[in-house]
Amino acid sequence: MINAAVVGGDGSTTKEHSWIWELLLRLLGAVLQIAATWTLVNVLTPEDTGVYFRGFVITLGLSTLLRAKYEIQMAQHIIGRHAALSGIANGVLLMQLARRVLLRSSVLCAVLLVVTADLDIQAPQLQQVLQTYFPFVLALPLVSLSSFIGEALRAANRTLGIVVAAYAVNVSIVLAVQLAPPGASLALYSWAFFLGSLVAAGVAVALAWHAFPTTLAEGSRPICREMLQAADSRELIGLARGLMLWGPLGILAIWAPALQMAQYAVAARTALLVDFFLPALNLTGSRETLLAAKPICAPRRLLFRQLAAALVYSSVLVAPLLALAPATLAFFGNPYDSQLTVYVLLLAGQWANGVGRPAVRHAVVDWDARRIGLSVGSGALAVVLVCALGVAKYGALAAAVASLTGALILNLRAISLALRNRSVGSATP
Numbered sequence: 001m002i003n004a005a006v007v008g009g010d011g012s013t014t015k016e017h018s019w020i021w022e023l024l025l026r027l028l029g030a031v032l033q034i035a036a037t038w039t040l041v042n043v044l045t046p047e048d049t050g051v052y053f054r055g056f057v058i059t060l061g062l063s064t065l066l067r068a069k070y071e072i073q074m075a076q077h078i079i080g081r082h083a084a085l086s087g088i089a090n091g092v093l094l095m096q097l098a099r100r101v102l103l104r105s106s107v108l109c110a111v112l113l114v115v116t117a118d119l120d121i122q123a124p125q126l127q128q129v130l131q132t133y134f135p136f137v138l139a140l141p142l143v144s145l146s147s148f149i150g151e152a153l154r155a156a157n158r159t160l161g162i163v164v165a166a167y168a169v170n171v172s173i174v175l176a177v178q179l180a181p182p183g184a185s186l187a188l189y190s191w192a193f194f195l196g197s198l199v200a201a202g203v204a205v206a207l208a209w210h211a212f213p214t215t216l217a218e219g220s221r222p223i224c225r226e227m228l229q230a231a232d233s234r235e236l237i238g239l240a241r242g243l244m245l246w247g248p249l250g251i252l253a254i255w256a257p258a259l260q261m262a263q264y265a266v267a268a269r270t271a272l273l274v275d276f277f278l279p280a281l282n283l284t285g286s287r288e289t290l291l292a293a294k295p296i297c298a299p300r301r302l303l304f305r306q307l308a309a310a311l312v313y314s315s316v317l318v319a320p321l322l323a324l325a326p327a328t329l330a331f332f333g334n335p336y337d338s339q340l341t342v343y344v345l346l347l348a349g350q351w352a353n354g355v356g357r358p359a360v361r362h363a364v365v366d367w368d369a370r371r372i373g374l375s376v377g378s379g380a381l382a383v384v385l386v387c388a389l390g391v392a393k394y395g396a397l398a399a400a401v402a403s404l405t406g407a408l409i410l411n412l413r414a415i416s417l418a419l420r421n422r423s424v425g426s427a428t429p
Contacts, residue, residue, distance in 0.1 A: 022160055023277075029163035030273045032170035037269045039177040040189070041262070041332055050258030051129070052186055053265035055136035055193070057253045061246035063144035066104045068238025070097040071151045072364070073231040078155040080365040088223055091214030094152050096223050097231070098145060098208075105144035112137045132186040135194035142197040146204040153204075153211060155361075159279040161207040165200045172196030237373050243380040244406040248387040248399035259335065260395035266336045267343040267400070270328060271321075274350035278317055303418055306358040314354030318347055345400035349407040356411025362418035375413035379406050 041049055074097055076082065083090050116130050116137065146165055153161040176192030249268075253261055321328070325344060329337040363372060383406040390398030 036170035036173040050261035065242040069234040075155040091212030105141040135190040139197040142201040146201040149204040168199035169196035240376040240380040248402040264396035271346035318351040342400040349404040352407040359414040359418040379409035
């Protein structure tokens with residue numbers, strides 16, 4: 001990310017590090033992401049691939065909804081440098097909120113397991129499907145924990161931690177495909193996802209411990225009620241944000257055929273490579289932006305410079321991927337090579353998120369609950385309507401259009417809010 005200068009990150013982000021080594025680690029993460037996707041689509045039929053990736057939607061989508069309000073609260077605390085004002089260290093707050101995320105996801109996991117057991121008795125014809133999704137349900141607390149920590153690391157400009165934590169899941173899938181006997185059931189690959197999620201959660205905890213050092217005794221102390229009430233007040237905004245991210249995939253998973261789900265999943269996992277590399281390019285190209293500064297003192301011209309840099313780096317990264325899009329999809333073979341438009345739209349959404357990232361971080365610090373709620377809520381409504389109205393006829397294409405719509409609404413509104421806040425701030429003595 002390029003915007004730590006205005007919003008302020010964790011103090012450790014200013015330390016010198018080898019950008020070559022970081023780039024190599026991100027490259028390894030990209031290779032593992034492509035390898036896991038390619039091995040799955042080659043060993044499974046398109047229909048089975050779609051069924052399998054529905055499990056991803058169950059786990060990742062639900063975990064996003066469960067942790068959303070705590071992610072926003074944690075991001076504000078880190079980006080806005082609230083530790084000095086509140087007296088609560090980043091590591092202490094992270095530990096406290098992570099426990100609540102883990103508790104919420106564990107309760108939902110238990111409820112889903114009870115429902116699954118009941119369906120297994122009442123509807124024996126669903127036994128194979130339930131066996132496939134059982135490990136995904138078990139992985140819900142693990143994914144919630146690792147994803148929550150990953151977003152905290154992102155707020156502190158430690159985005160490499162998210163990539164490294166993803167190694168475990170992708171390596172586990174690749175090994176399962178390579179070691180599985182011919183004709184292995186989908187449940188075997190689902191358990192591979194569970195084991196990878198278990199390792200990823202452990203890696204995320206270790207990275208968080210290094211980035212936000214604290215002790216168990218400090219993390220066990222109750223935090224002030226006002227902090228928890230502030231997190232609760234962000235519940236609806238967090239849910240709307242979760243719908244923007246996972247609403248199209250959820251609708252696609254429920255109403256579209258498994259083939260459409262598989263085609264969208266392959267395109268989406270490949271387009272996610274933008275998020276792997278964009279922070280590295282930003283940091284290596286604009287290292288001076290890592291210097292800390294208080295948000296309220298940041299001049300408006302610095303925001304323009306950050307937005308311009310984000311535009312340049314996002315375009316430089318996405319343009320070659322667009323040029324290579326036909327060859328990239330051809331690598332996965334039929335029927336995935338027919339989804340060029342879907343892939344291009346998803347890349348465009350990643351580009352929009354890269355351009356608007358500085359403004360989004362501004363909005364987190366200069367929090368205006370009413371305006372942000374309207375922006376995120378209207379974006380979520382638009383995303384759900386676009387996908388719901390078009391999924392029956394256009395399938396994966398409708399989901400891609402909805403995702404791009406949500407990205408554009410969110411980032412354009414964030415840029416508008418950031419510029420408006422900077423304009424007001426610059427006129428204030």
